[in-house]
Amino acid sequence: MANYVFGVDIGGTTVKLGLFDVGGNVLDKWEIPTRTENGGANILPDIAGSVRDKMKEKGIAAADVAGVGVGAPGPVDGNGIIHKAVNLGWGEMNLKKELGALLNGMRVEGGNDANVAALGEMWKGGGQGYRNLVAVTLGTGVGGGIIIDGKILTGATGSGGEIGHIHVEDHESEACGCGNYGCLEEYASATGITRLANRRLQASGEDSVLRGAEVSAKTVFDAVKAGDKLAVEVAGQFGEYLGKGLAVIAGVVNPEIFVIGGGVSKAGEILFEYIRPAFDRTVFHGCKNTKFALATLGNDAGIYGAARMVLD
Amino acid sequence: MANYVFGVDIGGTTVKLGLFDVGGNVLDKWEIPTRTENGGANILPDIAGSVRDKMKEKGIAAADVAGVGVGAPGPVDGNGIIHKAVNLGWGEMNLKKELGALLNGMRVEGGNDANVAALGEMWKGGGQGYRNLVAVTLGTGVGGGIIIDGKILTGATGSGGEIGHIHVEDHESEACGCGNYGCLEEYASATGITRLANRRLQASGEDSVLRGAEVSAKTVFDAVKAGDKLAVEVAGQFGEYLGKGLAVIAGVVNPEIFVIGGGVSKAGEILFEYIRPAFDRTVFHGCKNTKFALATLGNDAGIYGAARMVLD
Numbered sequence: 358m359a360n361y362v363f364g365v366d367i368g369g370t371t372v373k374l375g376l377f378d379v380g381g382n383v384l385d386k387w388e389i390p391t392r393t394e395n396g397g398a399n400i401l402p403d404i405a406g407s408v409r410d411k412m413k414e415k416g417i418a419a420a421d422v423a424g425v426g427v428g429a430p431g432p433v434d435g436n437g438i439i440h441k442a443v444n445l446g447w448g449e450m451n452l453k454k455e456l457g458a459l460l461n462g463m464r465v466e467g468g469n470d471a472n473v474a475a476l477g478e479m480w481k482g483g484g485q486g487y488r489n490l491v492a493v494t495l496g497t498g499v500g501g502g503i504i505i506d507g508k509i510l511t512g513a514t515g516s517g518g519e520i521g522h523i524h525v526e527d528h529e530s531e532a533c534g535c536g537n538y539g540c541l542e543e544y545a546s547a548t549g550i551t552r553l554a555n556r557r558l559q560a561s562g563e564d565s566v567l568r569g570a571e572v573s574a575k576t577v578f579d580a581v582k583a584g585d586k587l588a589v590e591v592a593g594q595f596g597e598y599l600g601k602g603l604a605v606i607a608g609v610v611n612p613e614i615f616v617i618g619g620g621v622s623k624a625g626e627i628l629f630e631y632i633r634p635a636f637d638r639t640v641f642h643g644c645k646n647t648k649f650a651l652a653t654l655g656n657d658a659g660i661y662g663a664a665r666m667v668l669d
Numbered sequence: 670m671a672n673y674v675f676g677v678d679i680g681g682t683t684v685k686l687g688l689f690d691v692g693g694n695v696l697d698k699w700e701i702p703t704r705t706e707n708g709g710a711n712i713l714p715d716i717a718g719s720v721r722d723k724m725k726e727k728g729i730a731a732a733d734v735a736g737v738g739v740g741a742p743g744p745v746d747g748n749g750i751i752h753k754a755v756n757l758g759w760g761e762m763n764l765k766k767e768l769g770a771l772l773n774g775m776r777v778e779g780g781n782d783a784n785v786a787a788l789g790e791m792w793k794g795g796g797q798g799y800r801n802l803v804a805v806t807l808g809t810g811v812g813g814g815i816i817i818d819g820k821i822l823t824g825a826t827g828s829g830g831e832i833g834h835i836h837v838e839d840h841e842s843e844a845c846g847c848g849n850y851g852c853l854e855e856y857a858s859a860t861g862i863t864r865l866a867n868r869r870l871q872a873s874g875e876d877s878v879l880r881g882a883e884v885s886a887k888t889v890f891d892a893v894k895a896g897d898k899l900a901v902e903v904a905g906q907f908g909e910y911l912g913k914g915l916a917v918i919a920g921v922v923n924p925e926i927f928v929i930g931g932g933v934s935k936a937g938e939i940l941f942e943y944i945r946p947a948f949d950r951t952v953f954h955g956c957k958n959t960k961f962a963l964a965t966l967g968n969d970a971g972i973y974g975a976a977r978m979v980l981d
Contacts, residue, residue: 512923
């Protein structure tokens with residue numbers, strides 16, 4: 358029985374790596390640059406080299422490593438093959454096989470970064486103690502990861518948990534980054550909140566601390582906490598869209614808990630005051646007791662979840 | 670290795686039973702009444718007696734039976750415990766344990782009837798060859814069952830796949846049977862289609878073959894096929910709600926295929942002409958190739974899926 362496991366989270370500019378014991382304690386974590394040139398040909402060799410260096414540094418034998426889990430930004434299917442990771446320059450890439458070969462046959466598991474982060478939050482974060490959860494990341498976009506019976510719901514084409522692009526508004530004139538109109542991401546991401554606030558500032562003459570100031574998800578929720586009426590209305594819109602969206606998700610996969618992370622979640626539990634009314638009003642009665650919690654692992658959720666993938 | 674398996678589908682008035690070989694060929698099927706009196710105390714003993722009678726009749730030894738799968742109308746958790754089957758008079762009932770004891774320890778598996786029917790359609794029906802599917806039953810209500818990697822998605826409280834009660838309309842004045850307003854079931858069930866048609870007949874003076882005639886999902890789609898303009902509009906509304914609802918579901922669980930069953934599906938493939946436009950317009954691009962098919966097992970989906978549960 359091996360004692361160690363590596364978790365790797367590949368981002369567009371840096372690769373985060375973590376060395377864990379099999380109980381989920383992080384023993385070391387570090388970063389290397391993501392070299393996206395030449396179609397990202399160096400990324401996996403760089404990771405393999407960094408893993409080998411760390412093993413040498415710590416005096417860890419290959420037999421004592423359960424494996425390496427990898428989260429990557431793109432749709433990853435159930436066989437650990439990633440299909441088009443635009444940010445990395447990759448077309449189709451068999452993470453499991455390629456990285457495994459570079460590490461002399463060491464076990465490798467691969468998953469989509471948002472899904473892997475969800476697994477991390479289940480293991481050691483805001484979803485600890487639960488086996489059925491939906492992680493929601495409110496950052497520049499809205500990401501999601503669904504865990505059913507302790508396992509990532511990958512979906513047929515690796516699009517499971519792509520909750521940022523569920524349709525929530527029929528009357529939207531601006532396109533989402535994905536090309537559709539009225540995606541959840543257009544209202545519940547940091548960018549979406551900023552857009553809602555700017556729209557409202559333009560449409561009304563109402564007084565607000567946001568007027569003439571920097572408008573961001575952070576300043577909006579700071580203003581909400583200070584009792585700014587216009588900001589409270591914007592938070593209400595945000596919560597109405599997100600609450601209804603999460604209620605639909607609850608009716609479909611019936612999780613025990615939603616774990617909310619990403620930059621927007623830094624506003625704290627006040628978010629739930631805006632999400633719960635629409636959630637409670639529209640959710641199926643069998644899902645009324647679904648819990649809400651904040652994510653706790655921040656940017657480390659990916660390396661935790663990646664490591665966890667190897668331990669099944 | 671056993672050669673036989675029983676599938677049982679408990680309904681409010683009759684219990685359907687099927688004897689299958691382990692390859693999924695139905696060897697016999699029959700029904701017994703559901704005796705709901707005395708809190709449904711006779712239901713499981715009746716089923717056990719009927720299974721034993723069939724084994725005697727066919728000369729099948731207990732060792733040659735893989736087990737008995739049971740679908741029941743209510744939320745069934747991952748342990749085979751059903752929580753409140755109102756139609757049967759049951760409160761909490763441990764299907765697995767109680768029926769197993771009545772059958773001398775024979776293996777019993779239990780599931781929610783809609784979920785079990787989805788598994789049946791995967792095994793031998795419209796979803797054959799797929800391992801990730803969502804079955805949608807458009808009957809008096811709208812039911813659903815989600816299969817991920819060949820297994821039922823039960824959910825934390827047995828409410829997985831309760832897609833009839835996802836919220837799709839903010840401006841609804843009539844309550845759904847569940848108590849909420851604007852559930853998918855209010856527009857996409859047989860009852861919902863009838864309601865949409867009656868509303869439109871009342872609101873407009875438009876000529877229609879439906880005016881003064883019996884209005885039902887069947888007569889509406891018959892009128893659609895005859896080119897009736899008002900009926901086509903009603904079908905458009907139905908398809909808009911259902912197409913958008915299924916697009917959201919696709920973004921969450923990313924199935925390979927939707928299998929559409931229930932009374933409304935007797936209208937045939939014409940349904941897809943009304944569902945696909947809204948689906949294609951609003952679905953996440955990674956899920957654009959999701960297939961649609963009609964269910965093929967009708968009322969037998971339950972006994973097939975129940976039997977299939979035992980073969981894992």
